Amino acid sequence: YTPREIVHYMCQESLINYLDTALNRSSRIMQRSAIESLIREGEQAAHYEAARKDGTVSYSRRLPEAIEAHAPALDYALGAITVCDPAIGSGAFPVGMMTEIVRARAALTPYFKDDLTERTSYHFKRHAIQNCLYGVDIDRGAVEIAKLRLWLSLVVDEQDVIVIKPLPNLDFKIVVGNSLIGFPFHSHGLTEIEHLKLQYFDEPEHSRKAKLKKQIEKQIEAALVASERALGYPVDFDF
Secondary structure (H helix, E strand, O other): OOOOHHHHHHHHHHHHHHHHHHHHHOOOOOOHHHHHHHHHHHHHHHHHHHHHHOOOOEEEEEEOHHEEEOHHHHHHHHHOOOOEEEEOOOOOHHHHHHHHHHHHHHHHHHHOOOOOHOOOOOHHHHHHHHHEEEEEEEEEEHHHHHHHHHHHHHHHOOOOOOHHHOOOOOOOOEEEEOOOOOEEEEOOOHHHHHHHHOOOHHHOHHHHHHHHHHHHHHHHHHEEEOOOOOOOOHHHOOO
């Protein structure tokens, strides 16, 4: 089991490197030190930033001005990140990364004026689980534990039960397989697989869910060239 402090450090460092690359790919628009401030201090500064915006408190800015200036670009990059743990175990790293993403996006919220109903911790978590986080493990028991951990993390702190949707289906987000095995695959039909996965993620009705799962598995098997079922990242996942 990886100590929580190590998970916290590795997730933050990975996120800082990712944002530095994503925002400064063509030209440098933001210093790495500003990104580090967002990731490491953003959660603490968020409520002060909100109060400063409201004019309810005298506040000396803790986050660099570049964070506010490039808040939309930072938020987009945080929502578009793809994270895959090839040996997910109990899910410590995906949950840790989700926590860091949520904290950073929440820290950016004071810089947004419109459509704040979707900028809640619950919505950030669900978006990350649906669009950003993937995992694989050779141990089926570990996969089930990781799914449970993500489900619990999604609802554990949510007090507004009205916004909570049925728990998402994670069968094609966290999968059983050997991540060391690679093989060629046919790309034909992947768009249809991805479309079915989107439907499956939010499907609460048991019979419809079972039908979708069977369709997806059939499409995946047809896409794989290998005679034995193994992990094919572009097929099993939608990135």
